[in-house]
Amino acid sequence: MxxxxxxxxxxxxxxxxxxxxxxxxxxxxxxxxxxxxxxxxxxxxxxxxxxxxxxxxxxxxxxxxxxxxxxxxxxxxxxxxxxxxxxxxxxxxxxxxxxxxxxxxxIKPKKTDDELSIAIDSTGLKIKGQGEWRRIKHTEKYRSGWIKVHLAVNDKTGEILVVEITTEQKTDASQLLKMIKKLKPFNIKQVYADGAYDQTKCREAICDAGAVPLIPPRKNARLKKGKNGELVDSYRNDDILYIWELGAAAWKQDLGYHRRNLSETAMMRLKHFFSERLSSISFKMQKQEVLMRIQILNELNAVKLEVAANQ
Structure with missing residues (x-):
């Protein structure tokens, strides 16, 4: 614990x-x-x-x-x-x-030689729109604007190590490659991510960084085979065989996949401590606002760790 x-x-x-x-x-x-x-x-x-x-x-x-x-x-x-x-x-x-x-x-995380387990996920922050109540009350049909915030969180301390801020059109998997590159100075042991990152390029990037990808395969996932029909030696094939034999719940429990929820906690703090809406208009200023929010959250997280260490 x-x-x-x-x-x-x-x-x-x-x-x-x-x-x-x-x-x-x-x-x-x-x-x-x-x-x-x-x-x-x-x-x-x-x-x-x-x-x-x-x-x-x-x-x-x-x-x-x-x-x-x-x-x-x-x-x-x-x-x-x-x-x-x-x-x-x-x-x-x-x-x-x-x-x-x-x-x-x-974002400048503290340098450490310890082995780290990283949880990666993304969330959206509103940048325009009149709010849910007005949309429902007056049946206004318009699409709210969003920006996406992609986070890499240390599952032991809750510190946000890397952040990527993009428009809503960018996919989650496309940003994982950039975050893994920024995480190379750290000794990464495991990377937790959800099914949106179940792509070959994501798994390869994680393996190249010396970490184990803990990403659940899709429900209709199939085993990857070589030219002669033999099974390819990969984490994804191992995960699929494990799930077919014991079930997805057992796979998540045995591999500690629920540690990925730490990224959800970081996103909840980002929205609840401040707001789900950004006040800035231009994309450059929206990025500045999000980065300042994350700096403050990391400082508050350091206060929490200091309090726990002194008890």
């Missing part, structure tokens, strides 16, 4: 985690605003002073965490500059938006 599971089963630990979560949000809201990193270093002598990328990132965290608008961020910025008598001119909300668009918000 992992530390995360112990935390969820122990009420005292769960209460301590939510307390630590409140402390985390407090630290986000009240950082050391008067730090020397508030004002960016001037690249050339004589250039006017400007707001640093660090503080722009802080403002964007406020927007994502508390659903602020850019005009509200402009008001916060003006108050900070006035309160601390900073020698810099505040920028407008449109400038803040342009600065946010240029931020580098890559």
């Amino acid at each position: 992992t530390n995360v599971e112990k935390t969820l089963q122990n009420y005292a630990l769960t209460n301590r985690f939510y307390t630590a979560q409140g402390e985390f949000i407090f630290n986000v809201w009240f950082p050391p605003l008067a730090s020397k990193n508030f004002i960016a270093k001037r690249p050339k002598r004589g250039r006017p002073k400007t707001i640093s990328d660090e503080f722009i990132r802080y403002l964007f965290r406020l927007k994502v965490l508390f659903s602020f608008g850019y005009r509200q961020l402009e008001g916060i910025l003006k108050c900070v500059v006035s309160e601390y008598n900073l020698d810099v001119n505040p920028i407008s909300y449109s400038q803040i938006c342009r600065r946010v668009k240029k931020l580098k918000l890559n």
Whole structure:
């Protein structure tokens, strides 16, 4: 049983985690605003002073965490500059938006030499549409817009290691190859995925990374044979024979396939802690918003692990 599971089963630990979560949000809201990193270093002598990328990132965290608008961020910025008598001119909300668009918000998981089991899945986030109630009430026939978020989650810690953000037209299997490439620095032991990834190229990519693919074959799956009719030695053929003999439930139980639900948990946290809808309009800003959400979730997950380790 992992530390995360112990935390969820122990009420005292769960209460301590939510307390630590409140402390985390407090630290986000009240950082050391008067730090020397508030004002960016001037690249050339004589250039006017400007707001640093660090503080722009802080403002964007406020927007994502508390659903602020850019005009509200402009008001916060003006108050900070006035309160601390900073020698810099505040920028407008449109400038803040342009600065946010240029931020580098890559996911940087902690490096480890331990063997990892990865759960991969995807979910959708709304980007337009008037909501389910209005659609049903007024029988409006239109298709809501979505973007797809593909996640690779460490099943022991719940940390999101890799993310790919695409339009709704991209398939799940097409993004697994990109995620496996990004996971090569890690020592991957197993990869859990659902039936949408039951493709030869997905299994080959996982095997090339030195991991075992735990992907359920389709119900009508057939054994792959060679030119002379002999069975090909592959994980998929082994899985099919196992399921034919003992059933899909036994296959999932014996191989621990239910660990894949950790990716579903990560997607639930992504939607419930924030929202199922994105506030940004352009695809570039939608990607920035999703990346900031995932960074915050990983930081909260680190708080949970720290609480469990200290008990």
